[in-house]
Amino acid sequence: MTAVDFEPGFVFSHLGPLGQGLARTLAISAVGTAGALAVGGLLGAASALRIPVVRQVIGAYVEVFRNTPLLVQIFFLYFALPEAGVKLSAFTVGWLSLVLWGGAYNAENFRAGFEAVDPKYVEACRALGFSELASFRRVVLPLGTRTALPSVTNTLISVFKNSSFMIAIGYPELTDTAVDIVSVTFRAFEVFIAIGVVYLGLVWIFSLGAGLIERRFAIPGGH
Amino acid sequence: MMPLWVGPVARYMATGLVTTLALAVVSIAVSVVLGTLLGALLVLPSRAVRLAVRCYVEIWRGLPIIVTLFFIFFVLPVIGLRFDTFVAAAIGLCLWGSANVAEVVRGAVQSVPRGQADAAAALGFPWRQRMRYVVFPQAVRRAVPPLVGLVVNLTQQTSLATVIGVLDLLQASQRSIERLTLSSGATHAVPILGAVLVVYFVICLPLTSLSRRLERSLQRA
Incomplete structure (x- = not known):
């Protein structure tokens, strides 16, 4: 068996394209994360407030996006929508698919958090003359958000990891760039270990950050 | 009346679906067995064992599955192993799946209140029997709802095998769209x-x- 020649220095000669790939990964992840947070928070609140019809529509959206693979959703947006007259760029599909997917998971995370707030609190608010919306905004929202926080940050970290799915539509993010380099140079070890370290490093930093935020906002005296 | 292209495309996609289901069944079975073992190791008193398993779990859970799949796909041939794409995809999914199952199992065991094991210890049960008769049966009930969720997740993740060329449901659909485009100009995507x-x-x-139902019945109990 021939010895596998391993040259860690090789990666440094491709830092330029890999850096650009990472920048694109971070760009679609940032938009995806912000969007998933906004969509999830709004839809979660609307479901928890039990607004008729709206609640059922949101429920359908959540079920469809949670019960089909993200990759198929990406394919549908990129390959099928043009047939219906909607042509989106790879970048748009990149962030949009992450927003739709992460938004569905977060809508469920937030809804569960809001509904976990003891109804006695809301009853107390109503007895004190708060309107339904005011009691939601002043009591359910702050408490429920903190309960939902761990699952929400989990989903957001998945949004970051899943930005790698965009390789399937040729969007030159980090993974796509790496595979391109490997298919020309066959330096699989060096390149994949390098991007593996980058992904793992970022995931761990994000998890640490999420842990800090969770502890900072933990409900005092809560379980 | 169905258009003529539907029949052949549906049959082709059905073969893809069989591959998808086979990949899902293999990945789920291996992940659950291997993950349960690893999860059990994570609650052992030995520190060195825990550390080793923790590394495995953090690496394969933290990496995007696509990166793992490409790594296996490109690296195995380099070290002289020939694999077909199905096996490469199954290995990648099992690494990710088993790491996640291990975490679920550890979480379930540690969520059993400490007092349960303490009480069993006070009654004179040795460690193995405490685990077998007191902690384990309660942990299983807590592990089942997230495990079913993980099964759904793994089933969906099999679609990633498409990107390394496995002829699964998604790949079959993609090829059908390309063929129809070439033969008739209409994509039917x-x-x-x-x-x-x-x-x-x-x-x-x-x-x-x-x-979700299992989760709810657990909360009521």
């Missing part, structure tokens, strides 16, 4: 990819609601 979404939805929805 909306009905074909729409059908793929429907198939996954029909498989996953019952499992998702089962997981």
Whole structure:
């Protein structure tokens, strides 16, 4: 068996394209994360407030996006929508698919958090003359958000990891760039270990950050 | 009357679906068995064992599955191992799946109140019997709802095998769209990819609601 020649220095000669790939990964992840947070928070609140019809529509959206693979959703947006007259760029599909997917998971995370707030609190608010919306905004929202926080940050970290799915539509993010380099140079070890370290490093930093935020906002005296 | 292209495309996609299901069954079975073992190791008193398993779990859970799949796909031939794409995809999914199952199992065991094991210890049960008769049966009930959720997740993740060239449901649909484009100029991507979404939805929805029902009955108990 021939010895596998391993040259860690090789990666440094491709830092330029890999850096650009990472920048694109971070760009679609940032938009995806912000969007998933906004969509999830709004839809979660609307479901928890039990607004008729709206609640059922949101429920359908959540079920469809949670019960089909993200990759198929990406394919549908990129390959099928043009047939219906909607042509989106790879970048748009990149962030949009992450927003739709992460938004569905977060809508469920937030809804569960809001509904976990003891109804006695809301009853107390109503007895004190708060309107339904005011009691939601002043009591359910702050408490429920903190309960939902761990699952929400989990989903957001998945949004970051899943930005790698965009390789399937040729969007030159980090993974796509790496595979391109490997298919020309066959330096699989060096390149994949390098991007593996980058992904793992970022995931761990994000998890640490999420842990800090969770502890900072933990409900005092809560379980 | 169905258009003529539907029959052949549906048959081709059915063979893809068989591959998808086979990949899902293999990955789920191996992940659950291997993950349960690793999860059990994570609650052992030995520090060195815990550290080793923790590394495995953090690496394969933290990496995007696509990166793992490409790594296996490109690296195995380099070190002289020949694999077909199905095996490469199965290995990648099992690494990710087993790491996640291990974490679920550890979480379930550690969520059993300490007082339970303490009480068993006070009654004179040695460690193995405490685990077997007191902690384990309660942990299993807590582990089942997230495990069903993980089964749904793994089933969906099998679609990633497409990117390394496995002829699964998604790949079959993609090739059908390309062929129809070449032969007739019309892509029919909306009905074909729409059908793929429907198939996954029909498989996953019952499992998702089962997981939710189990979760709820656990909370009531």
